[in-house]
Amino acid sequence: MSDINEKLKAMLVRRLKLKMTTQDIKDNAQLFGEGGLGLDSIDALELVVGLQKEFGVSITDKAVAEKVLVSVNTIADFIEGRK
Amino acid sequence: MKDNPLSRLPHSYPFRFLDKVLELSAERGIAIKNVTMNEAFLQGHFKGNPIMPGVLIIEAMAQLAGLVMNFGKTEAAIAYLAQVKDIKFKRPVTAGDQLKVIAEVNQNFMSLANFSVKALIGDNIAAEGELVIATQGSSY
Numbered sequence: 410m411s412d413i414n415e416k417l418k419a420m421l422v423r424r425l426k427l428k429m430t431t432q433d434i435k436d437n438a439q440l441f442g443e444g445g446l447g448l449d450s451i452d453a454l455e456l457v458v459g460l461q462k463e464f465g466v467s468i469t470d471k472a473v474a475e476k477v478l479v480s481v482n483t484i485a486d487f488i489e490g491r492k
Numbered sequence: 493m494k495d496n497p498l499s500r501l502p503h504s505y506p507f508r509f510l511d512k513v514l515e516l517s518a519e520r521g522i523a524i525k526n527v528t529m530n531e532a533f534l535q536g537h538f539k540g541n542p543i544m545p546g547v548l549i550i551e552a553m554a555q556l557a558g559l560v561m562n563f564g565k566t567e568a569a570i571a572y573l574a575q576v577k578d579i580k581f582k583r584p585v586t587a588g589d590q591l592k593v594i595a596e597v598n599q600n601f602m603s604l605a606n607f608s609v610k611a612l613i614g615d616n617i618a619a620e621g622e623l624v625i626a627t628q629g630s631s632y
Contacts (some may be wrong), residue, residue, distance in 0.1 A: 451575050451624055454604045461599065471602060 413485045416463075421481075424459045425452050436482045445480075453478060460484070468492050497559055500568045506532060509552035509621040510593065513559065520596045521560040525552050530621065544585040549619045550576060550607075553609035557595040557625045561605055569627040579621030589613050603627040 418431035421440075425448065439445030441453070448456070456478060460466050466488055467472050477487040499511040515522040527534075527544055550573075555566035558571030585591060591611050598606045604626050610621040 450602070450626075451606060452625060454599065454601045454606055456608055457601045458599045469600065474602070 413464075413479050413488055417484055417488075419461055420459050422447075422458070424455050434481060436485075437480045440478060440480060458490050460488075464488050496544055498576055500562060501559060502568070502570055503555055507551075507624060509548060510555050516559060516563055517610060518563045519558045520594070521563075523552075523556045523559075523593045525591040525593060527587055527589045527591060529585070530590070532588060537608055542587050542631060544589075544591075546579075546581045546619065549581070549585060549591070549607070551621070552591065552593050553607075553611060553619070554562065554625065557596050557605070557607045557609065557623055558594050560607070561595060561625055561627055562593050563574075569603075572626045572628070574600075574626040575624035576620075577622035577624070579609075579623075581619045582617050583613065585611070585613065589618075590623065591618065598622070612628050 412490060414436055415431065420435065420450070421431065421468045427446070434446065441448050457468050467470060468477060473492070477483055479485055497516045498508075498510060501508060501510065503509075509525050510523045511526050512524045513521065514524060529542065529546070533545055535547060537543060538544050554571075554573045559569050562568040591613060594610045594612070596608045598608055604624060606624045607625060609619060609621060609623050
């Protein structure tokens with residue numbers, strides 16, 4: 410579980426060119442909107458591309474995206490559930 | 493020419509950078525842009541050394557990507573360029589060149605799409621990279 414979290418954080422920093430380190434990202438921090446990482450819709454697309462390429466999971470449905478793309482924890486749970 | 497896919501392109505003179513669509517589907521488009529000495533942009537870019545500006549090559553690739561995104565939709569939405577990623581320009585494009593533009597969907601997500609794009613002269617790559625296109629009203 411924590412292994413996936415670390416890989417996810419590394420992917421976020423690398424693919425989204427975040428100006429922070431993996432240690433700065435809390436497992437339950439909100440990815441989008443104010444108060445969290447402040448990602449936007451273009452970041453969401455890049456995140457979806459990364460999840461497909463690096464973790465083999467596909468997210469195309471809006472309802473699924475809104476549940477999964479919330480925090481590192483929610484994405485990790487989704488990946489675990491797809492194994 | 494009601495079946496001409498270019499009729500769905502909202503861009504018009506002097507900002508249309510595609511002349512003919514060779515192939516179009518929801519996944520991929522291929523189109524041609526013929527570059528002539530009459531292009532207004534070649535008059536000043538550069539005087540005595542006409543080279544198609546790289547940003548206009550990106551525009552041609554983005555216009556095609558917009559057509560791909562709107563393929564099969566009853567009402568075409570305006571497609572906005574949302575991100576330019578890792579575009580490389582490998583050779584200059586000048587008067588007399590025929591630019592073959594290719595846009596392929598990597599990933600659709602909501603009203604955004606990531607495209608691999610290329611512009612070729614013959615078999616040689618003039619420019620390649622990725623673009624993100626958003627249709628009107630994109631939000632997440």
